[in-house]
Amino acid sequence: AQPGQLLLIILIFSRLWPRFTSIQSNLEQLAASIPAFKSLIELQEECKTAKELQDIEQCYKHVKPMSIRKGIECRNVYFRYNENEHVYALQNINVQIPTNRMTAIVGRSGAGKSTLIDILMGLIQPEKGQVLIDDATITSDNLLALRKSISYVQQDP
Incomplete structure (x- = not known):
């Protein structure tokens, strides 16, 4: 070149x-x-x-918030994330949360506060025990009404 x-x-x-x-x-x-x-x-x-629901927006529009008169109660609630392990995230939880009162759930990190709230909101189901609203258990029929009546502020901003 x-x-x-x-x-x-x-x-x-x-x-x-x-x-x-x-x-x-x-x-x-x-x-x-x-x-x-x-x-x-x-x-x-x-x-x-x-x-859970394929058309949740349509279902949610027609659901009215649940009216809670007495309160929410947990009776002997047990929950673990992995059924193959022996360690429970919540074990033998018995608590009554009355209506028209402020309730704070406090505890050390990893104590199960968020897990308890998830159970109270119906996001997860307890392995044992039951969650009662005005002495009635949470069912799929009243689950959306319960969720529509709850306000939740997360611990992380």
């Missing part, structure tokens, strides 16, 4: 090299993100299959 042509090839190559490195960097970022994206898609599918 003639020196002029060689110089032109070097000039073109030096101008295109940053583009190639940028493309390579973007491909590496995509390759690193693909496993996280696949996990996100799997989680989304898992959530869709675990959905």
Whole structure:
């Protein structure tokens, strides 16, 4: 090659090299993100299959909040996240929460406060024992009405 042509090839190559490195960097970022994206898609599918009601917006519009006159009571409630383990998150919980009163559930980290609230809201079911609202158990018929009547402020802002 003639020196002029060689110089032109070097000039073109030096101008295109940053583009190639940028493309390579973007491909590496995509390759690193693909496993996280696949996990996100799997989680989304898992959530869709675990959905309680398929058309919750329509059902929720027609449900009136539950009126609680006496209060909420837990009787001998036991719950564990893994049925194969012997450790319970909640064990022999007996509590009465009266209406028209402020109730605070406090305890150390890992004591089961959030688990108890999830059971009271009907998000999870106790393994043993029962949750009563005005001396009636929570059923699938009154679950949406119960949830519509609860306000919940999470511990994490």
